[in-house]
Amino acid sequence: MAEQVLEREPARAHELSGPAAVIAAMVSPEGRKDPYPLYEELRAFGNLLHVKPGLVVAVGYAECTRVLREPRLLVQDDKNYDLIYPNWRSHSSLRGFTNSMLYTNPPDHGRMRRLVTTALTPRTVASMRPTVERMSERLLDRLADLGADGSPVDLMGEFAFRLPVAVISELLGVPEDKQVWFREVAAEVMIALEGLTNVDELARADRAMDDLSEYLNELIERRSRTPEDDLLTRLVQARDDDGDRLTHDELMGNLMLLLNAGFDTTTHLIGHGVLQALERPEFAERLKNEPGFSVGYVEETLRFEPPVQATSRWAATEVEVMGVRIPADTKIVAIMGAGNRDPRRFPDPQTFDPDRTDVQPLSFAAGMHYCVGAPLARMEAQIALPMLLRRFPALAVAGTPSYRDRWLVRGHDYVPVVTR
Numbered sequence: 001m002a003e004q005v006l007e008r009e010p011a012r013a014h015e016l017s018g019p020a021a022v023i024a025a026m027v028s029p030e031g032r033k034d035p036y037p038l039y040e041e042l043r044a045f046g047n048l049l050h051v052k053p054g055l056v057v058a059v060g061y062a063e064c065t066r067v068l069r070e071p072r073l074l075v076q077d078d079k080n081y082d083l084i085y086p087n088w089r090s091h092s093s094l095r096g097f098t099n100s101m102l103y104t105n106p107p108d109h110g111r112m113r114r115l116v117t118t119a120l121t122p123r124t125v126a127s128m129r130p131t132v133e134r135m136s137e138r139l140l141d142r143l144a145d146l147g148a149d150g151s152p153v154d155l156m157g158e159f160a161f162r163l164p165v166a167v168i169s170e171l172l173g174v175p176e177d178k179q180v181w182f183r184e185v186a187a188e189v190m191i192a193l194e195g196l197t198n199v200d201e202l203a204r205a206d207r208a209m210d211d212l213s214e215y216l217n218e219l220i221e222r223r224s225r226t227p228e229d230d231l232l233t234r235l236v237q238a239r240d241d242d243g244d245r246l247t248h249d250e251l252m253g254n255l256m257l258l259l260n261a262g263f264d265t266t267t268h269l270i271g272h273g274v275l276q277a278l279e280r281p282e283f284a285e286r287l288k289n290e291p292g293f294s295v296g297y298v299e300e301t302l303r304f305e306p307p308v309q310a311t312s313r314w315a316a317t318e319v320e321v322m323g324v325r326i327p328a329d330t331k332i333v334a335i336m337g338a339g340n341r342d343p344r345r346f347p348d349p350q351t352f353d354p355d356r357t358d359v360q361p362l363s364f365a366a367g368m369h370y371c372v373g374a375p376l377a378r379m380e381a382q383i384a385l386p387m388l389l390r391r392f393p394a395l396a397v398a399g400t401p402s403y404r405d406r407w408l409v410r411g412h413d414y415v416p417v418v419t420r
């Protein structure tokens, strides 16, 4: 998902018209604050539309699903990067992720994905429930201490981020003292992958990627010498088993992916979920008191505010999708944030309604790259939201939350709250 989805073209935005102008507005600083009205402007042009030569955008629910499930549409891998950006290998931040399953097509994709999914089965995730509850409890104790004198506390930094990072770190076996540092480096790495056009940002991402690689290399070394009962050890052993199950670069790429995908996104799911509940006290009450309500609530939060707004695929050969001819060498962007508000699929789509049934949001994508961590992310949010609201019945926003200025991974940097 840390994928370079749309180029930013602010300098030429005023020269554009039609869907291209809407897209330029969408990724502009103003548009990023609230892209949803712009998705409706885009939808007026069609649900699967040619924006310009080489770029098709899917806006509808069915169209996004078909694009993501179409086996002839590929993820952008190293060969594709060679075509569009010959210099990309000089950037460690880009090289780092291209070795992961998210940037790999069949047959290698299946090999990598199986190694992770066999270590992250629904049963493993279910067995983590008590751990997630214990971690939430600890973080809530900390939040209570920080806000004991009535001063505002940052909900994102102190809770929404700390829980997913603690969970993925526990899974991978990353020690606690590195977890806050991870937030900073991961943010740097993810920022640059949103666009290739800003060289300063790429330089920052490269530095962050180098630091992260150095640290992960040390961790891999440690697990090679002293195996433990964690996902990291299983992946290291897969590399060591017979060489061709997972190369060292693939191990690094997938660790990088798991770490970043594992918390940057879930943080924002929790953040969006809390803010919706604080804006609508009736939902906060139901989260506190109604067993099982958090399941539908989290699905609706995923639909309404997907932390990952879009992803992209690549047509290496000409493909026809739902009657639309997509020439070879075209990028297809599936805007899941728009598909989740498709009026043909969801009645009254602009309304947050946790009582909806059959939601199945596009937020974890679809098809062969469907998010490996979806059950874990859902479970974390389903546990964290009721626990937080029960623990702090007077929880309230105390200031202006700030959005991170990004289109692709959408969420807040900072949400000041008082806990009493």
Ligand code: HEM
Binding pocket: 001, 101, 102, 103, 113, 168, 257, 258, 261, 262, 263, 265, 266, 269, 306, 307, 308, 311, 312, 363, 364, 365, 366, 368, 369, 370, 371, 372, 373, 374, 376, 377
């Ligand atoms: C709310 C939280 C999350 C959201 C919204 C999310 C979203 C996504 C999306 C949209 C994709 C597919 C991208 C594409 O097809 O191009 C994806 C893939 C992936 N996600 Fe997540 N994710 C979340 C949490 C997690 C967690 C907790 C983990 C790890 C434990 C994780 C690991 C992965 C991996 C490994 C892939 C790549 C799958 C593949 O390429 O086969 N994600 N995620």
